[in-house]
Amino acid sequence: MDMPIPDASILTRKPQIVARLEAVLPPGAVISDPMETRAYECDGLTAYRCQPLAAVLPASTAEVAAVLRICHEEGVPVVPRGSGTSLAGGAMPTADSVILGVARLNAVLETSYDDRYIRVQTGRTNLSVTGAVEADGFFYAPDPSSQLACAIAGNIGMNSGGAHCLKYGVTTNNLLGVTLVLMDGSVVELGGAHLDAAGYDLLGVVCGSEGQLGVVTEATLRILPKPEGARPIMLGFDSNEVAGACVADIIRAGVLPVAIEFMDRPCIRACEAFVHAGYPDVEALLIVEVEGSEEEIASQLARIRAIAERHAPSELRESASAEQSALIWKGRKAAFGAMGQINDYMCLDGTIPVSALPMVLRRIEEMSAQYGLKVANVFHAGDGNMHPLILFDANQPGDLEKCEALGADILCLCVEVGGCLTGEHGVGVEKRDLMSVQFSPDDLSAQMDVKDVFDPGWLLNPAKVFPLAASETRRAGRAS
Amino acid sequence: MMRPETEAALAECVRGARGPLCITGGGTRQALGNPVTGEALSVAGLSGITLYDPGALTLVAQAGTPLAEVEEALAAEGQMLPFEPMDHRAVLGTSGAPTVGGMVACNVSGPRRIQAGACRDSLIGIRFVNGAGAVIRNGGRVMKNVTGYDLVKLLAGSHGTLGVLTEVAFKVLPRPETCLALRIGGLDDAGAVAAMTVALGSPCEANGLVHLSGPAETWIRLEGFADALKVRAGKLAALLKTRCGVSAEIVEAGPARAAFEGFRDLAWAAGRPGDLWRLSVRPSDGPALAARLRAAGAGEIVFDWGGGLLWALAPEGTDLRPALAGPGHATLLRAGPETRRALGAFQPEAPAIAAISKALRARFDPRGILNPGRMG
Ligand SMILES: Cc1cc2nc3c(=O)[nH]c(=O)nc-3n(C[C@H](O)[C@H](O)[C@H](O)COP(=O)(O)OP(=O)(O)OC[C@H]3O[C@@H](n4cnc5c(N)ncnc54)[C@H](O)[C@@H]3O)c2cc1C
Ligand SMILES: Cc1cc2nc3c(=O)[nH]c(=O)nc-3n(C[C@H](O)[C@H](O)[C@H](O)COP(=O)(O)OP(=O)(O)OC[C@H]3O[C@@H](n4cnc5c(N)ncnc54)[C@H](O)[C@@H]3O)c2cc1C
Numbered sequence: 001m002d003m004p005i006p007d008a009s010i011l012t013r014k015p016q017i018v019a020r021l022e023a024v025l026p027p028g029a030v031i032s033d034p035m036e037t038r039a040y041e042c043d044g045l046t047a048y049r050c051q052p053l054a055a056v057l058p059a060s061t062a063e064v065a066a067v068l069r070i071c072h073e074e075g076v077p078v079v080p081r082g083s084g085t086s087l088a089g090g091a092m093p094t095a096d097s098v099i100l101g102v103a104r105l106n107a108v109l110e111t112s113y114d115d116r117y118i119r120v121q122t123g124r125t126n127l128s129v130t131g132a133v134e135a136d137g138f139f140y141a142p143d144p145s146s147q148l149a150c151a152i153a154g155n156i157g158m159n160s161g162g163a164h165c166l167k168y169g170v171t172t173n174n175l176l177g178v179t180l181v182l183m184d185g186s187v188v189e190l191g192g193a194h195l196d197a198a199g200y201d202l203l204g205v206v207c208g209s210e211g212q213l214g215v216v217t218e219a220t221l222r223i224l225p226k227p228e229g230a231r232p233i234m235l236g237f238d239s240n241e242v243a244g245a246c247v248a249d250i251i252r253a254g255v256l257p258v259a260i261e262f263m264d265r266p267c268i269r270a271c272e273a274f275v276h277a278g279y280p281d282v283e284a285l286l287i288v289e290v291e292g293s294e295e296e297i298a299s300q301l302a303r304i305r306a307i308a309e310r311h312a313p314s315e316l317r318e319s320a321s322a323e324q325s326a327l328i329w330k331g332r333k334a335a336f337g338a339m340g341q342i343n344d345y346m347c348l349d350g351t352i353p354v355s356a357l358p359m360v361l362r363r364i365e366e367m368s369a370q371y372g373l374k375v376a377n378v379f380h381a382g383d384g385n386m387h388p389l390i391l392f393d394a395n396q397p398g399d400l401e402k403c404e405a406l407g408a409d410i411l412c413l414c415v416e417v418g419g420c421l422t423g424e425h426g427v428g429v430e431k432r433d434l435m436s437v438q439f440s441p442d443d444l445s446a447q448m449d450v451k452d453v454f455d456p457g458w459l460l461n462p463a464k465v466f467p468l469a470a471s472e473t474r475r476a477g478r479a480s
Numbered sequence: 481m482m483r484p485e486t487e488a489a490l491a492e493c494v495r496g497a498r499g500p501l502c503i504t505g506g507g508t509r510q511a512l513g514n515p516v517t518g519e520a521l522s523v524a525g526l527s528g529i530t531l532y533d534p535g536a537l538t539l540v541a542q543a544g545t546p547l548a549e550v551e552e553a554l555a556a557e558g559q560m561l562p563f564e565p566m567d568h569r570a571v572l573g574t575s576g577a578p579t580v581g582g583m584v585a586c587n588v589s590g591p592r593r594i595q596a597g598a599c600r601d602s603l604i605g606i607r608f609v610n611g612a613g614a615v616i617r618n619g620g621r622v623m624k625n626v627t628g629y630d631l632v633k634l635l636a637g638s639h640g641t642l643g644v645l646t647e648v649a650f651k652v653l654p655r656p657e658t659c660l661a662l663r664i665g666g667l668d669d670a671g672a673v674a675a676m677t678v679a680l681g682s683p684c685e686a687n688g689l690v691h692l693s694g695p696a697e698t699w700i701r702l703e704g705f706a707d708a709l710k711v712r713a714g715k716l717a718a719l720l721k722t723r724c725g726v727s728a729e730i731v732e733a734g735p736a737r738a739a740f741e742g743f744r745d746l747a748w749a750a751g752r753p754g755d756l757w758r759l760s761v762r763p764s765d766g767p768a769l770a771a772r773l774r775a776a777g778a779g780e781i782v783f784d785w786g787g788g789l790l791w792a793l794a795p796e797g798t799d800l801r802p803a804l805a806g807p808g809h810a811t812l813l814r815a816g817p818e819t820r821r822a823l824g825a826f827q828p829e830a831p832a833i834a835a836i837s838k839a840l841r842a843r844f845d846p847r848g849i850l851n852p853g854r855m856g
Contacts, residue, residue: 112762113681114681114764115764115788116681138681159626159630160626161624166623169601172633173597186832188832188836190833193762194760194761194762194788194808194809195594195598195760195785195789196587196589196598198811198829199827199837200637200837200840200855201633201636201637201638202833202837203633204600204630205629205630205634207630207633208630209629209630225680225681226683228683248535248536251534251535252534252535254558254705256653256654292685292708293711293712293715295711296704296705296708296711296712299708300705351622351625352622353538353621354533354535354536355535355536380624383623384623385624418620418622419620420620420625422625422626422627423624424626425626427627435627438627438628439627439628442615443616446610446616446618446844447628447631449843449844450631451629452843453839453840
């Protein structure tokens with residue numbers, strides 16, 4: 001993977017740049033010793049690494065603004081970072097860039113149950129937002145599997161989702177407002193605690209812009225009352241087709257589960273071997289969860305059971321207790337860990353129309369045979385977000401490259417059937433060069449026009465999202 | 481008037497334009513927004529549902545498709561547009577067929593917005609022609625998509641000033657089997673917002689909460705499967721009794737549905753004189769805002785979205801914006817051209833935001849020919 005050649009003039013000015021940053025931040029907030037900046041050399045995509053020029057950890061919007069003003073004047077690229085759990089290399093630095101981490105921005109600023117919002121600094125972790133309101137019966141809906149570690153900043157950067165987005169939507173559907181610091185150090189407020197602000201939906205574009213339009217320091221988030229209860233049902237089928245048809249029938253019948261998870265046989269076997277959840281050895285397993293009051297849960301599960309029975313499942317297990325529910329979820333939740341036990345793996349993230357599911361699974365199987373690499377599938381079937389896991393051996397020369405090629409083929413297949421390159425992990429550096437598969441030059445240009453407006457000098461996270469060739473003239477500062 | 485039949489022909493019209501274009505869908509909005517003068521470019525020729533996949537909860541339609549056609553197709557499969565778009569013909573006294581493109585361009589939502597999100601939240605993909613005549617695609621037809629920037633959101637509510645929409649894709653939802661409403665009489669604004677807040681803070685999933693201050697009637701809608709709904713309504717009524725000391729009457733599906741259609745389309749304001757304002761604030765600010773609006777001359781006030789959306793009738797030419805006095809925004813929905821020119825249809829933006837908006841317009845529409853002036 002190519003990255004632009006670091007700007008030598010920035011590298012030689014390192015002492016001066018670091019001194020200026022130290023002058024506006026409290027002691028300890030600027031990290032420039034290569035021993036210590038190593039902690040920031042990559043995010044969750046560990047295959048690619050690079051040490052930044054420096055890392056800064058400001059603790060207020062004003063400090064973020066001061067840092068950006070300096071970097072703007074010095075022409076230094078800035079890479080915003082939340083918790084660094086991005087799987088797309090979105091927070092990976094370049095040698096001539098400053099990492100701006102928001103980990104110290106973690107306060108709850110305001111909570112209003114009457115208006116159902118919470119305002120937090122964006123370094124706060126996703127799970128601790130729910131933690132702050134849980135005792136009062138509320139929760140923050142988007143729940144990426146990384147929620148214990150990932151920050152609201154990164155969730156906004158990537159427009160992250162989770163298992164429950166079929167019902168509750170993704171970050172953009174739960175974000176009411178942000179405080180945004182632009183590259184020149186100016187601070188703007190977008191949206192707020194009231195709905196549908198007039199004017200262009202700038203908040204909507206900032207969400208998912210992968211740290212390229214501005215640095216978000218505060219966020220107003222929608223919080224929701226917790227449902228009374230939730231319960232899963234587990235369904236096993238002898239064919240992917242039938243399982244896929246069952247998913248579509250459940251949805252068409254008017255039941256809206258909060259989650260529909262799909263696992264294929266390689267995945268089921270690996271999970272079962274790892275955590276002994278009692279999964280049957282079937283071709284496809286569905287875990288469908290509904291929520292509501294006891295009566296509502298019973299009535300929805302009865303409907304789902306009736307639909308499933310029409311498809312002659314080889315297994316149908318409705319949870320009857322909290323322990324059984326936990327057991328049903330246990331294998332699914334351990335899926336990535338389970339695969340990691342057996343093999344090195346690469347986790348893909350593409351989306352397809354649910355109706356294309358059987359065909360896509362068949363094609364993946366064929367490609368897997370061609371490349372001689374095994375693929376296991378876990379899948380948010382309600383919304384078409386696939387996570388094929390390609391198993392490979394990192395110590396085997398050439399295996400990683402083969403794995404990357406297979407991954408690219410699978411993602412192109414997603415686009416071909418009407419889906420997209422990434423459903424929740426983002427483009428980052430990982431899928432940057434595949435963007436031209438999904439978008440025409442005009443499509444990409446329209447997106448880059450937005451970057452030109454927010455960050456005319458292309459200093460914020462510049463080498464991400466867009467193929468380097470497509471962004472080259474703009475990055476060279478010839479925008480406008 | 482230009483009325484192209486294909487996206488390519490529409491792009492050609494834009495490329496060939498010598499001056500400002502006034503984009504029309506169903507043309508039901510002629511009296512709305514800041515006035516635009518220009519040659520009419522109708523999108524009505526681009527019509528038809530291009531893809532409907534009920535099992536995947538997605539629908540794609542050309543921008544000029546009448547909204548009614550989309551709603552019928554969805555109803556036939558027991559599905560719906562979650563945001564419950566209003567039909568504003570009665571209140572504006574216009575005729576014609578509202579289109580899905582016009583709905584998206586204005587980000588039109590109804591009462592269910594408070595629970596299910598706005599039009600922009602259901603919009604998952606678009607195709608549009610920018611001011612230079614290039615065809616741009618963004619988003620797609622799948623619900624989860626973080627591939628590149630979300631221009632879908634940017635174009636929703638841009639009132640035709642960044643591009644002419646040619647195709648729109650939605651995430652749809654199953655239509656609830658039935659509905660019920662709780663009706664409470666005699667509450668003042670503060671009491672009504674308190675009751676609606678209790679409902680919204682409970683797990684009952686109330687998805688329509690409207691208070692009419694004139695007759696002092698508060699309505700809370702619940703939707704779902706018939707069997708479970710009765711139980712839920714009973715629980716909510718009991719909760720309102722203990723928390724707010726109010727008694728609610730249960731209204732059956734038929735009259736409840738009719739009532740909410742009326743609220744959605746502002747039936748109460750149809751045919752009545754005066755300017756019509758739409759104000760969005762935090763629900764807890766609603767009652768105090770209503771008091772200030774009355775002091776400023778507003779007559780009837782209706783609360784939607786649990787108290788966060790206020791509709792106010794005011795004597796012609798009255799500026800209600802100063803009453804906001806806090807975060808929120810006031811839009812002039814219906815008024816004569818004089819008033820619209822004097823007060824502006826939209827809430828003025830902070831200078832930094834206005835600068836970004838202007839720069840975006842310059843990028844997407846370098847010649848300034850798409851609905852110039854509509855958004856200021
Ligand atoms: C085990 C595991 C499971 C995961 N599961 C999911 C899942 O279920 N769903 C899902 O969506 N993702 C998932 N992810 C991916 C990742 O956790 C999410 O993308 C997450 O939102 C990243 O948050 P972060 O705080 O770690 O961000 P980072 O990795 O630090 O940054 C992510 C992006 O946001 C930008 N950014 C960071 N801070 C700011 C800021 N203050 N202002 C502007 N931009 C900023 C960065 O520049 C970068 O482009 C998973 C990752 C792991 C490791
Ligand atoms: C200031 C204002 C506030 C409003 N508030 C509400 C509200 O709160 N709730 C509500 O339900 N309705 C509201 N409306 C009404 C809304 O405009 C109509 O319901 C909807 O636009 C009807 O669609 P139409 O096809 O008749 O569009 P038209 O009346 O033809 O056009 C509506 C607007 O969209 C533009 N437009 C139309 N088609 C396209 C296209 N394909 N691409 C790009 N732009 C296009 C037009 O130029 C025009 O600016 C509001 C409108 C305005 C201007």
